[in-house]
Amino acid sequence: MDLAFSGWSGVLILLAYGLLMLGIGLVTYLKNRNIHESLDEYYLGGRGLGVMVLFFTFFATQYSGNTVVGYPATAYRQGFEYLVSVPYFIMIIMAYLLFAPRLYAMGKKYKLITPAQWFEKRYKSKAVTILASLLMLYGLGNYLLEQLVAIGQGVSGLTGGTIPYQVGVIFFVVIMLIYGWLGGMRSVAYTDTMQGIALLVGIFMLLIGSIIYFGGLPTSADYMQAYSPEKLGIPDGPGIVNWFSLLVLIGIGAAVYPHAIQRIFAAKNERTLKRSFSRMAWMPFVTAGVVFIIGIIGINAFPGLSTGESEQLVGMMASSIASQNTVFYWAMILLFGGVIAAIVSTADSVLLTFSSIISNDLYGNYINPEASEHKKLLVGKLLGVVAVGILIIIAWFPPATLYQIFILKFELLIQIAPGLILGLYWKRLRSKTVFAGMVAGTLVASVMTIFDLSLLGVASGLWGLLLNTVICIVGSLVATVSAVEENEMKEVIGI
Structure with a gap:
């Protein structure tokens, strides 16, 4: 992200954003002194987020720094094929609507x-809960690495x-830890x-x-027609399969982000949740x-x-535009301050x-x-800091482009x-088949990803998901279920 025109003016903007974030955390803490005594208050903001705040916290969850910095670079490399990035986010909203209102009702009920x-309540299985937790922690750790x-x-x-x-990473991680520690979900949402x-x-x-x-x-378009006609064309058969594959992978994967699900639980009521989704559409x-158009x-x-140089595209364009006049100069400075604030806000949600x-x-x-709720909070905070420290070491020498890191976690x-x-x-749906499905799906996705195996151009995670779903459905259909067990499950998921 080469924005060399800015220099010390960029430093001042970043300091201003950092101080503003700290101020939000401090004010939130002063207004809610009991926030560190309750898991509900700290992690869900007391389940009282209104439409506007809930909308923006969903917005920050979906559209991080990767969207603004990484997506134009990918559009630059792929051309009009990457128009599919818009339906990615439409699919996420559609996936939310499949389960979010129902899950909100379950969250309120229990x-x-x-x-x-929810896994613990629904399946009453230690194995299922721990495996689901580990998969979620993997996804969250991967996403946090991307943000760092x-x-x-x-x-x-x-x-x-x-x-x-490296100094930039450490500076904003410290800012994030302080205001997140002070104000919890409310600081993050604000x-x-x-x-x-x-x-x-x-x-x-x-x-x-x-x-x-x-x-x-x-x-x-005129330039591409003359010098890069391949960027104007539509994808071939395998390319279309890959499009559809990524649509499903990202649509479902982003909708089941654990930090997105917590925002569902944090909504003031179901009407607030649905109104926020209507704006997100x-x-x-x-x-x-x-x-996409910018790319x-x-x-x-x-x-x-080159591929590496294209990762700097947005910064190069902003630098050129900023040199034209004072209005665009400060607009671009504010943009990139906002981009970094967006990245930090996504990272704090994940953490x-x-x-x-x-x-x-x-x-x-x-x-x-x-353990008391206060002690649970303290343990979570301390281990969160340890996890961030480990990820900072990895981020010191980033292993891939932002887009590659983004895809991996799904x-x-x-x-x-x-x-x-x-x-x-x-x-x-039975706990044993859910556990078997998750194990099988995880193994298939892991082996295919590690050994770079491809089948019909479909993402490895989807092959794992297909096997996972088949095991869940077929296994539950053939399993013997007593009337008592069925009534228990009906009572759990009834509203």
């Missing part, structure tokens, strides 16, 4: 704090190298609202500047659609970039849920069931979907 608690890499790249680019990559507004304003200013100074889509066009315009603006699964589902259930996280979603509606 006072659930984490998605792992993006923070470092963003800070280094915005300050023109004045603040090195910072999400702040960064969401900044991000929306910034990307539209970048789009306007790109159209004015680089000629817009028609100019890029427009965001694929407003956000993913806009950054396409970049093909003409900066032709011939909060990561801590809640450790403290409530693993430590509280199986290690020290007699292969295993998606394996919780059958047990989570089917279990909300089907009373016959």
